[in-house]
Amino acid sequence: xxxxxxxxxxxxxxxxxxxxxxxxxxxVREAVFNMVGGQCRGARVLDLFAGTGxxxxxxxxxxxxxxxxxxxxPVCSGIIEVNIxxxxxxxxxxxxxxxxxxxxxxxxxxxxxxxxxxxxPPYGFYAVKNILIMVERYDILSASGMLIAEHGARExxxxxxxxxSIYKQKSYGITSVSIYIKK
Numbered sequence: 218x219x220x221x222x223x224x225x226x227x228x229x230x231x232x233x234x235x236x237x238x239x240x241x242x243x244x245v246r247e248a249v250f251n252m253v254g255g256q257c258r259g260a261r262v263l264d265l266f267a268g269t270g271x272x273x274x275x276x277x278x279x280x281x282x283x284x285x286x287x288x289x290x291p292v293c294s295g296i297i298e299v300n301i302x303x304x305x306x307x308x309x310x311x312x313x314x315x316x317x318x319x320x321x322x323x324x325x326x327x328x329x330x331x332x333x334x335x336x337x338p339p340y341g342f343y344a345v346k347n348i349l350i351m352v353e354r355y356d357i358l359s360a361s362g363m364l365i366a367e368h369g370a371r372e373x374x375x376x377x378x379x380x381x382s383i384y385k386q387k388s389y390g391i392t393s394v395s396i397y398i399k400k
Contacts, residue, residue, distance in 0.1 A: 218271060220304075221247045223257075223278030230300045232269055233293055245389050246275060249365060252385055252396060253333070256363060257281045260332035263357075265317040265348065270297040272335035272365075277306045281333070284309065289316045317344070321351040330359040340369035345395065349378035364397040 220228045221243060249272075250257070257279035264273030264286045273284035286301075288294045294314045301310045313320050317336065334352060338344040345366045352358050358381060368374060370388045374395040377383065385396040 218269065219243065220275055220278045222250060223280065225278035225304055228304060230269060230271060230274060231296050233296055245392050246271060248387065248389065249394055250275060250279065253363060253365065256333060263331040263334045265334065265336040266338040267297055268293055268337060270300050272337065274300055274304060276333060277309055285311045285313060287313045287315055287317055287320045289314065317348060318351065321355060324355050324357055329357055331357055332359045332362045334358060334364040337367040343372055345374045349375060349381055353379035353381050358399060360399055362399065366395045368393055
């Protein structure tokens with residue numbers, strides 16, 4: 218696995234043992250960042266179900282101000298720590314060893330806003346709707362923010378949840394990407 222663009226372009230990142238996680242293919246990650254354009258520059262990023270941290274690390278490479286990586290699996294959390302250190306982005310990174318739902322619940326009433334929220338749960342987990350509900354409930358997506366959800370192509374993604382609605386959706390084989398914005 219490697220960083221696709223930005224200051225850290227072509228730098229390798231460590232991946233998990235094959236049975237542990239399903240890292241996003243470089244081609245899909247590149248397509249996602251082509252869709253979101255220059256939104257990374259100066260953004261506060263949240264990487265839910267972070268796995269290897271590839272989405273958050275790519276964002277930092279492309280000029281994000283900061284990234285919070287949320288991953289509950291201890292092996293994957295360790296891989297994220299190694300990747301953050303190897304790329305020299307520790308000062309702009311924070312790792313939360315927690316489930317996505319537990320972390321989002323911890324933001325209740327804290328008035329925290331993210332400009333980009335990535336989520337890449339295990340396929341078949343059907344987490345997109347639940348995460349959208351929590352992001353809307355705790356109002357953590359900034360007014361001009363985007364939520365980017367990677368999910369299995371056979372999993373349906375909701376069209377909207379409250380003030381957050383689908384903006385773009387693309388499929389790449391077994392993978393679909395749904396991008397949400399605030400109305």
